[in-house]
Amino acid sequence: MSIRLLLADDQALVRGALAALLALEPDLEVVAELGDGTAVAATVAEHRVDVALLDIDMPGLDGIEAARAIAAGGTGCRSLIVTTFGRPGYLRRALEAGASGFVVKDTPAGQLAEAVRSVHAGNRVVDPSLAAETLVSGTNPLTDREREVLRAAQGGSSVRQIAATLFLSPGTVRNHLSSAIGKTHTANRTEAALTARDRGWL
Structure with missing residues (x-):
């Protein structure tokens, strides 16, 4: 059984490249692609998605709120944030919203595929340098x-x-x-x- 994936990224080129790379893996199948976060939760349910790969900066609903919507949907789908913005505050907010992983877009293809498998298996995957930076930067002081x-x-x-x-x-x-x-x-x-x-x- 292949792992069913959803890709949500507002940049079509990035989305296409990710889809092409992940399709090379025999156990991964991209079943849905979206250009914003608005319909993510509904599409997850419709296509029985196992892992949703979400960009943070998207129109409609950003990746963090989309991860929150997926978690609230109760489908069992897990979220992996794949973003250009490796900011510590984003990592903390994404994990609090229910995301299972957080990696940056320049992660090598093989590592990204492993991150997908690991998240699907129930593990939490976080870019190590970002995890260290988050510990140093502390919590968000703003109300x-x-x-x-x-x-x-x-x-x-x-x-x-x-x-x-x-x-x-x-x-x-x-x-x-x-x-x-x-x-x-x-x-x-x-x-x-x-x-x-x-x-x-x-």
Whole structure:
């Protein structure tokens, strides 16, 4: 019995390359490919997928939320994050969301196939250098609301615009931004948002 795989990546070239590489393995079969995370959980159920390989940065639903949706679906499918973004904060959030593994896209094909088999067998697979970095970097200090406000600030929105979008008062938004700036040890909200994003906290 081959291991049935789903690939979700918004870059068609990357998705195609991964599919071609994995198809060379006699025990692996790609049964579904998606360009965003929105339909991942439904497709997993429809195609009886064993392991879903998910990119993090996708439109609709990102890979971490797609992994959460798969875990909530109760199909027994396991998730393996395969991403360009080897950020410690992402690793921690992915594992908390129910992902079974986390590897970066420059992982050699043979190692990726082994990671798929290992995850399918019930093991947890994590890129070793990233695991060490995550231990050193510590936990995400931002509250859910601070993350929400920083995400809204990334596009250059004013305090008033952020307040309207999130249904908060401008004063509350300023307090959250101030707190996030302090926790990220930055000078302003733009730097705070960039730092938080680079650490995978958003």
